[in-house]
Amino acid sequence: MAVETQLNPTQPVNQQIYRILRRDIVHCLIPPGTPLSEKDVSVRFDVSRQPVREAFIKLAENGLIQIRPQRGSYVNKISLSQVRNGCFVRQAIERAVVRRAAGMIDDAQCYQLEKNLQQQRIAIDRHQINDFFQLDDEFHQTLSAIADCKLAWDTIENIKATIDRVRYMSLDHISSPEMLLRQHHDIFAALEKRDADAVENAMALHLHEISESVLLIKQENSDWFSEE
The missing domain is CATH 1.20.120.530 (GntR ligand-binding domain-like)
Incomplete structure (x- = not known):
C-alpha cells in the first residue's frame, strides 16, 4: 500500500482520504479482499475517524469497497x-x-x-x-x-x-x-x-x-x- 500521509490543510480531509485510497485501489496497490480499518487509516493520516468513515462511504458508493456492519470493510473484487x-x-x-x-x-x-x-x-x-x-x-x-x-x-x-x-x-x-x-x-x-x-x-x-x-x-x- 502507498505510504502517503500528508494532507493539504486547505482541502476537505474526507475528500483527500477518499482520493488517496481510491488511487491505491485503482493502481492495484490494495488487492481484492484486503480489510480496511477505520482505525488504521485514521492513524495513517493522523485524523479522527469521522472523515475516514465518510471516505469509506464514498468508496462503497463507487463500488470499490464493501462495508459490513460489525464485520469491517473490505476491498471489492472487480x-x-x-x-x-x-x-x-x-x-x-x-x-x-x-x-x-x-x-x-x-x-x-x-x-x-x-x-x-x-x-x-x-x-x-x-x-x-x-x-x-x-x-x-x-x-x-x-x-x-x-x-x-x-x-x-x-x-x-x-x-x-x-x-x-x-x-x-x-x-x-x-x-x-x-x-x-x-x-x-x-x-x-x-x-x-x-x-x-x-x-x-x-x-x-x-x-x-x-x-x-x-x-x-x-x-x-x-x-x-x-x-x-
Whole structure:
C-alpha cells in the first residue's frame, strides 16, 4: 500500500482520504479482499475517524469497497457487471460530449489539448505510467470543459472507479499507452477539423478498447473479478 500521509490543510480531509485510497485501489496497490480499518487509516493520516468513515462511504458508493456492519470493510473484487454498465454509460456521454465540442472548440482550447498530448508523449517516453494515467483523465476532462458541460465529467468520475482498475491493469501489455495516445491524437485531429461525425467515431473506438481489454485481463487475473 502507498505510504502517503500528508494532507493539504486547505482541502476537505474526507475528500483527500477518499482520493488517496481510491488511487491505491485503482493502481492495484490494495488487492481484492484486503480489510480496511477505520482505525488504521485514521492513524495513517493522523485524523479522527469521522472523515475516514465518510471516505469509506464514498468508496462503497463507487463500488470499490464493501462495508459490513460489525464485520469491517473490505476491498471489492472487480465487478464485471459494473464495468460493462459503466462502459455503456461512459460511451453514451463522451460521444455526445465530443460531438458538442466539435462545434465549440477554439484555437486556445486546441492548444490546451495539444499541450496535454505532448505531456502524454513525455510520460510514455519516461515510462511514467501513473503520470500518463492522470494525463489521460485530464484529456477527457478537458473535452467536457470544451463542451461546456462540467456535469458530464462529474458523472463519468462517479461511475468509472471500477473501470479504472481494469484500465490500470491493462496499461502495461494490453491497452498500451502508445496505442491510447494514437487514439487521443485521432480524437484531437477530428476536433481540429470540427468534424463531429469523425470525432464521435474516434471516441467510440477509443472507449471500446476498455470493453475489449476487460475479458483479457479477467483471463489473466480471474481471482480479482466477480460476475456480479
